[in-house]
Amino acid sequence: MQNWPSWIPTPRFWVNAIALILLIIGLQYAIAYLGMIIFMLINLLPRVIFLKFIYLFSLVAQLSPIIVVAFVHHWLHRFLDNFFPESRVTETEATPGVLPSFLSWWEGLYGWSVNILSIVIASGLLGLFMPSPDLFNLLTVFKNELPHLPTISMFIQVIVAAYLYQFEYLVHQHLIAAARQ
Template sequence: MPNWFPLSRSWVNAIALILLMAGFQHLSSYLWWIVSWLIALFPRLVYVFYILVTFSPILLIAFIHHWSHQLLDQFFPESRLSSRDRVQGTFPNILSWWQGLYGWSVNYLSKILSWAILGVFLPVPTQGSVLQFSPWNLSNSFKQAHPWFIALLVIQIIFAAFFYQFEYAVQRHLRDGE
């Protein structure tokens, strides 16, 4: 297989990332009434919440990456690349923070690119259709599985897999010097 084509680990990472972000977005929609109530009381908090909402996926991905590798180290120690790759403690290490930042970037880049690709085939949007079918309205899209929504997820997973394969190729190049 060519070096640029995603391996199975890239596909698994892509699917896990997209599902994690969709679940996070769905769960965070339940907290929106608390956030909107706080913003109504303290209007300047909108800036703080904007920063938290924008960067909280980095924190989530970093902790999930750290804890999942702790579980893998405990139950499947042969899956580690070397003995120095052992994950310890409850706070993420630098590799987990890198995965959080990279996963956050992959999520947004694959979302933007999938919308750009799909936008070529969708009819010209009206104001109502954009608000009804948007990438930020996933809870509504989960209830009404439109063919466009499924196509959007598939395209987003494909882009994310290619991004993760790119990262794997760069890491392998740095490690092996190929």
């Protein structure tokens, strides 16, 4: 990784980007399925309590990627530390236990931010080159008129996410170098 140009993401960041996008897609399907079940259950409640539960479920659904990415990061690193100790990054220390460390929570928050930014940038770029000037119907155009467009959007999201992970790494290395001086 030392001889790699700093403006090209290394394979590590491409893997991070692809894993993040796939994890978020799986989480979106799980939230949609659980949302239908929870909606049917809380629909039996009175109207005032129903609205409060809908608000609470919406908030939890929006913040759940942070929690899921933090726990996946924590457990993946515990697995890698046990079975592949040479893959360990020297700047981080192992955190025993079930709950994620501060670094894992940071990766959860950063992963959520990377996902949101990559979706916004991909949608913005595709919106610039859409044949229809009506940006309000951008999502319906994705699904109906141009069936290959979600693949292009996913490709752009992975590229943006890899560059955002590369940016985080470069900032992290700069901060470590500045702290050592």
